[in-house]
Amino acid sequence: MSKAAEKKNKQSIVNRFVDLLLQVKESLAPETEPVLAGIWSDEKSFLSAIKELKQKGYKKISAITPCPVHGLEDLLEIKRSWIPWVTFVFGSAGCLFGLWFTWWTSAVDWPLIIGGKPFWSLPAFIPVIFECTILLGALSSVAALFYACKIPSVDPPVLDKDLTSHKFALYFSLKDKKLSTEELEKELLAVGAEKVIQSDF
Amino acid sequence: MAIKNYEQTRTFSTVLIFIGIVAFTVALFLGFQERVWHAYLLSYFYFVLIALGGVFFMSIQHATNAGWSVSVRRLSEALTAYLPVACILTLPLIYGAFSLYDWLDAEKVAKDHLLVHKAPYLNLPFFLIRLGIFLGGWIFFARKLVSFSLKQDQDGDTIWTKKSVKYSVIFLLFFALSLSLFSVDLLMSLDAHWFSTIFGVYVFAGLFQSVFAALILLSAWLLKQDKEKYKTWINENHLHDMGKFLFAATVFWAYIAFSQYMLIWYANLPEETTFFLYRSKGAWAFVSISLIVFKFILPFLFLLPRWVKRNWKTMIFASCLILFMQFVDLYWLIYPHFDSYFPHFSWVEVGVFLAFFGVFVRSVFSFLQKHSPVPLKDPRMKESLSHHVTY
Numbered sequence: 001m002s003k004a005a006e007k008k009n010k011q012s013i014v015n016r017f018v019d020l021l022l023q024v025k026e027s028l029a030p031e032t033e034p035v036l037a038g039i040w041s042d043e044k045s046f047l048s049a050i051k052e053l054k055q056k057g058y059k060k061i062s063a064i065t066p067c068p069v070h071g072l073e074d075l076l077e078i079k080r081s082w083i084p085w086v087t088f089v090f091g092s093a094g095c096l097f098g099l100w101f102t103w104w105t106s107a108v109d110w111p112l113i114i115g116g117k118p119f120w121s122l123p124a125f126i127p128v129i130f131e132c133t134i135l136l137g138a139l140s141s142v143a144a145l146f147y148a149c150k151i152p153s154v155d156p157p158v159l160d161k162d163l164t165s166h167k168f169a170l171y172f173s174l175k176d177k178k179l180s181t182e183e184l185e186k187e188l189l190a191v192g193a194e195k196v197i198q199s200d201f
Numbered sequence: 202m203a204i205k206n207y208e209q210t211r212t213f214s215t216v217l218i219f220i221g222i223v224a225f226t227v228a229l230f231l232g233f234q235e236r237v238w239h240a241y242l243l244s245y246f247y248f249v250l251i252a253l254g255g256v257f258f259m260s261i262q263h264a265t266n267a268g269w270s271v272s273v274r275r276l277s278e279a280l281t282a283y284l285p286v287a288c289i290l291t292l293p294l295i296y297g298a299f300s301l302y303d304w305l306d307a308e309k310v311a312k313d314h315l316l317v318h319k320a321p322y323l324n325l326p327f328f329l330i331r332l333g334i335f336l337g338g339w340i341f342f343a344r345k346l347v348s349f350s351l352k353q354d355q356d357g358d359t360i361w362t363k364k365s366v367k368y369s370v371i372f373l374l375f376f377a378l379s380l381s382l383f384s385v386d387l388l389m390s391l392d393a394h395w396f397s398t399i400f401g402v403y404v405f406a407g408l409f410q411s412v413f414a415a416l417i418l419l420s421a422w423l424l425k426q427d428k429e430k431y432k433t434w435i436n437e438n439h440l441h442d443m444g445k446f447l448f449a450a451t452v453f454w455a456y457i458a459f460s461q462y463m464l465i466w467y468a469n470l471p472e473e474t475t476f477f478l479y480r481s482k483g484a485w486a487f488v489s490i491s492l493i494v495f496k497f498i499l500p501f502l503f504l505l506p507r508w509v510k511r512n513w514k515t516m517i518f519a520s521c522l523i524l525f526m527q528f529v530d531l532y533w534l535i536y537p538h539f540d541s542y543f544p545h546f547s548w549v550e551v552g553v554f555l556a557f558f559g560v561f562v563r564s565v566f567s568f569l570q571k572h573s574p575v576p577l578k579d580p581r582m583k584e585s586l587s588h589h590v591t592y
Contacts, residue, residue: 068591070587070589070591071589073591080507088505115467115469116469123459123462123463123466123467124463124467126459126463127463
């Protein structure tokens with residue numbers, strides 16, 4: 001093979017690898033939709049703006065804040081997370097698994113006399129059963145959290161970089177055709193938004 | 202605060218105390234001496250733990266600079282009003298100690314090599330000195346912390362908050378040591394041959410559980426007094442946090458109780474296993490199982506959901522259950538020493554308990570009658586009033 005062909009071959013391998021990476025990135029990219037967002041830099045006027053918008057009949061408001069804002073989840077009518085149920089169900093499953101597993105290993109599959117105790121002596125196994133409960137409960141909670149928050153997502157869109165430090169935003173999905181963009185923009189400025197951004201998010 | 206029906210409450214407590222004293226004297230005359238003193242120790246210890254828990258709660262809050270708990274702190278201060286009374290009630294117990302503890306009986310000690318060996322610690326003068334130091338220390342710290350809090354009601358000076366932190370930290374160190382030794386002296390030495398190094402922690406876990414149950418009940422009582430006025434001070438967010446503490450204490454109790462059981466079961470040393478042997482035979486086994494079910498499993502599952510911890514009715518139920526089971530727990534610790542075959546429970550125990558309950562209610566409510574039931578000028582009051590538990 002000539003040197004040029006060798007180089008070309010190498011390049012094509014690199015290209016294929018980059019292509020693969022791009023494909024992975026694309027598959028991990030979050031789904032976006034066009035949104036219209038208003039930005040506030042003051043927590044109080046941000047909260048009162050949501051109240052005003054709700055009074056005017058707007059629904060399905062979403063918000064991004066750099067820190068927890070008290071009372072926000074009530075205003076946005078966010079339901080409680082379903083993750084505690086995952087923790088409970090898998091924790092209970094881990095408990096039952098530990099119970100069965102300690103019995104099977106110590107009394108059925110490989111019975112050993114330890115300290116003159118019965119093969120299946122519950123007090124000795126409670127720490128193991130407890131750890132199984134915690135392990136399965138904790139791992140399943142983390143897995144459920146990743147699923148619920150769509151982690152990992154590569155290159156998520158950014159509305160405004162200040163939203164991670166000191167500014168507050170609320171946004172409406174523009175998929176809903178009932179909302180007219182211009183009217184909404186006026187409304188957001190009327191309730192005190194510093195600026196209005198239209199972008200994919 | 203002018204408590205509604207304060208006169209009736211006082212009369213009620215007087216009646217309880219009267220009934221208790223009658224039951225106590227009748228039992229003494231009938232010759233149930235040993236049993237009466239066991240009942241006395243049971244009720245004495247039960248209420249000392251709750252009152253001491255009040256000091257523990259407020260010193261934890263001071264030491265950690267907690268803001269949420271300011272509005273319920275005065276209620277825990279009210280619990281400590283029982284401590285000086287408990288100090289007086291110790292005097293009859295010292296008399297009763299002679300029918301409770303083998304190590305106070307010179308004849309029995311002389312025959313028992315182990316008791317001779319333990320005599321440098323378990324002897325009457327040192328026992329009295331210890332009791333004096335413990336009770337004196339608790340009352341000193343309780344009075345200091347309460348007086349700082351009351352002075353702040355007057356002038357609103359932040360110096361009292363800073364001073365409270367110092368006293369709280371010293372108290373917590375003193376508390377850890379003194380409560381362990383106090384429980385060793387009064388409960389563990391009932392069977393002077395037996396020992397368990399985790400015993401003090403076990404008693405502390407019971408204290409931890411019962412003080413939060415008592416605080417929740419007192420808060421519910423305060424809301425019943427004047428709902429419109431106090432619902433801004435104590436709301437379901439504070440209830441939620443106290444509920445979380447109650448839940449944590451329940452798990453902690455189970456953890457400590459199991460740790461004690463498992464180590465003794467595993468090592469299987471004759472001098473240690475006696476404790477659980479007595480408690481796993483005959484009717485005592487039912488009491489032991491009831492502790493596992495009603496002091497851990499049931500409250501654990503019941504207190505899991507969020508809405509239960511934010512609802513006054515469910516929390517009142519849970520608190521009553523836990524306060525009752527705390528009584529059963531102490532009964533389970535003390536009574537097998539009186540009769541290791543059968544758990545006796547009748548008018549003697551109920552009567553003595555009622556007397557102590559009357560005294561406790563009287564001292565706590567006379568404190569609340571004199572002072573405001575919520576701190577007035579605490580610098581963290583605003584933080585407490587706007588306390589909000591997010592999902």
